[in-house]
Amino acid sequence: MDITLIKALILGIIEGITEFLPISSTGHLILFSELLKFNDDKGKVFIIAIQLAAILAVCWEYRERLTKVALGVADQPSARRFVINLFIAFLPAAIIGVLFIKAIKAHLFAPIPVATAFIVGGLLILWAEKRQHTVRIQEVDEMTWKDALKVGIAQCLALIPGTSRSGATIIGGLFFGLSRKAATEFSFFLAIPTMFAATFYDVYKHRQLFAAEDIDLFLVGSVAAFISAFFAVRGLLRFISRHDFTLFAWYRIAFGIVVLVTAHYDLVGWNE
Numbered sequence: 001m002d003i004t005l006i007k008a009l010i011l012g013i014i015e016g017i018t019e020f021l022p023i024s025s026t027g028h029l030i031l032f033s034e035l036l037k038f039n040d041d042k043g044k045v046f047i048i049a050i051q052l053a054a055i056l057a058v059c060w061e062y063r064e065r066l067t068k069v070a071l072g073v074a075d076q077p078s079a080r081r082f083v084i085n086l087f088i089a090f091l092p093a094a095i096i097g098v099l100f101i102k103a104i105k106a107h108l109f110a111p112i113p114v115a116t117a118f119i120v121g122g123l124l125i126l127w128a129e130k131r132q133h134t135v136r137i138q139e140v141d142e143m144t145w146k147d148a149l150k151v152g153i154a155q156c157l158a159l160i161p162g163t164s165r166s167g168a169t170i171i172g173g174l175f176f177g178l179s180r181k182a183a184t185e186f187s188f189f190l191a192i193p194t195m196f197a198a199t200f201y202d203v204y205k206h207r208q209l210f211a212a213e214d215i216d217l218f219l220v221g222s223v224a225a226f227i228s229a230f231f232a233v234r235g236l237l238r239f240i241s242r243h244d245f246t247l248f249a250w251y252r253i254a255f256g257i258v259v260l261v262t263a264h265y266d267l268v269g270w271n272e
Helices: 001-019 024-035 041-061 064-074 077-108 109-129 147-157 165-175 180-205 213-242 246-264
Strands: none
Touching: 001 024, 001 041, 024 041, 024 109, 024 165, 041 064, 041 213, 064 077, 077 147, 077 180, 109 165, 109 246, 147 165, 147 180, 165 180, 165 213, 180 213, 180 246
């Protein structure tokens, strides 16, 4: 197999596994694309494009729920409330992203800022799990527009690479009184409009970098991302039914420290 296709396969698996876990898919992809020397313009567009495949895995997993909402939005109050909540939660990150994404990419899309965000995010998860968690909302359907707005504001933190979109929304949900199941599922649902919008915006913006000869590259990465994301979503739901998010916090902290140490002692050429 061509070495570039192997890189596409590896990055696709990493994207799928990390997109919905509170460990930052963007952070992992930035770090591993550096390691694999797949961080040129084509590599950056590839990373953007395969995110769509991971989101499609959530759409497939929740296809019955999403179909029911789509069919009932005209005459079912619960379906309308669900759609309105997603729209409200989507808005804060969309607005801030449009305004500041160029500056964020210029200064923070690099291994050292990502590693620092890994550690800070891990510490926040430990803090969130240590504090007393008062649950007001057991299911996503119980959320009001105010609850959705709060989670949407928390999602803005995910514009910092290494923070984790799912981590920001899930932990934000816990702070605002959602159960682990409700916070996790709403994070999955919120990923659909957020990531579709971000992906299509970036793909359109960099459309000149797409070439017909790269179809196999994107196909391999997308299939790998879809399959690994599908199992990651199911695995996370099973995991949180019996555990909290502390394991992910320690993983983030350990991984961030490894990157900082290897960078400091020049063991890995992160920014060559």
